[in-house]
Amino acid sequence: MTPKIRLHDVSKSFAVGTRSIRTLENVALSLKGGDFVTLVGPSGCGKSTLFNILVGLTAPDPGGELFIDGALQPADHLLGRVAFMPQRDMLMPWRTVLDNAILAAEIDGVPKAEARKRALASLDRFGLRGFENHYPDQLSGGMRQRVALMRTFMFERDIMLLDEPFGALDALTRALMQRWLLEVWEGAKRTVLFITHDIDEAIFLGDRVLVMSARPGHIKTELQVPLPRPRKPDVLTSPTFVDLKRTLLAAVEDESRKAFAATNQQQLQSGDF
């Protein structure tokens, strides 16, 4: 079956001063339609760069290829193909919850009235009923993330990229949001790539977990998650889960140490501490 999205030989270097930093090196990944794949990696491994390439904000170095539904995508055609949710919600303080939720759809060309109607119908699913006319400053962190997620879901694309959306939330809220996200996703059946630092989260949410290496980043490990769906909270302590976690911890720990050493090396060389 043709993968929904496939990356082949994607590399990226940035010029920093006189040096060239190789952020990504021959990244290859493939997602089937309807997959929920999580990506874990140490800080600075190039996750953000990878996402910027996937949404079309950055082009890969020549030679890198990106396929959607089997068709090769020219780098400048990617913008607007993928629904992106960044780490910070970046809600507009001058817009109500409702108008923030429709922002992406509105820019996409959906008439405002129609978009508002659709958003109103989804309020319950996103747990925002009663808050549609509130402003972002009046909401808690978890609610703001739900508004941002609603905005992302309303931008109707097959592929969704979520960059650590729950990173800033406390553990309890995060656990609730994870379960809630899976419910919403199961209703919508999009293909999701989800970045996280949290290994529990990566295993709990994903069909597969990809581990990214330290810089220059590439996919070092891929782990299948054979846990049944829908995922119940008690799965976090099941033997299968614990086994997966053990494997992943080892892989990520390894890369984190390399990334940390690399940063120290860099600081020693450049002389700033």
Added chain:
Amino acid sequence: MIALVALMLAWEAATLLFQISADKLPALSSVLATAWAGRAAMAEAVWTTLFEALIGLSAGIAFGVLSGIVFSSFRLLERMLLPYFIASQAVPIIAFGAIIVIWFGNGIASKAVIAFYLSFFPVAVNTLGGIRRVSKDEIGLLRTFGAGRLTILWKLQLPTALPPIFTAIRIGAGLALVGAIVGEWFGASRGLGVVLLTAMFDNQVTQLWAAILLTGLTGTALFWTVVALQKKIAWWQTEV
């Protein structure tokens, strides 16, 4: 409010206690009485000057916002023209006063031009600064939605710039009023500047103080009107 009453009492008391001559500092009571006696003429003067200031301020806001937008998009233009903008503010407007009257006549136009001249710069600078406050991440996000440059300007950059623009308008409003008054000093038949000048020449000290108080009041009212507008339009970020 309490401070105001205290100040008024202090003024009145001081003139009585220290027996200050009416030439140096008239009692507040006589100043107020003079103002009240000439209230019709005073009101007309206020409206005239206010009108001149508002026309100049409106033009200053329009030009300032436009310049800010253009400079934010075209770095080259910013580097070429902004130095001249800055230089324009270094020269005291009084130096240009006579020239402006020669060019624009004795009527409202010359006063409005001076008001414009003094108010556009803060607005331009704050528009540019406000637009630049938008992070690359925010712009990037909108681009992933398929937004073009104009959409990003209209939906993201301008609203972000609105609070600092209003802060600049607060400053610009006061400058515009001063500009209109100073403009009247170079040639006018009506307005607060005329009242001030006439009182000075005729050595009508009480009248002079009345005009000064009125000018202060007008400026204050203008300032708080802008603040009220800011609370309505850029309500999500209103610091005084």
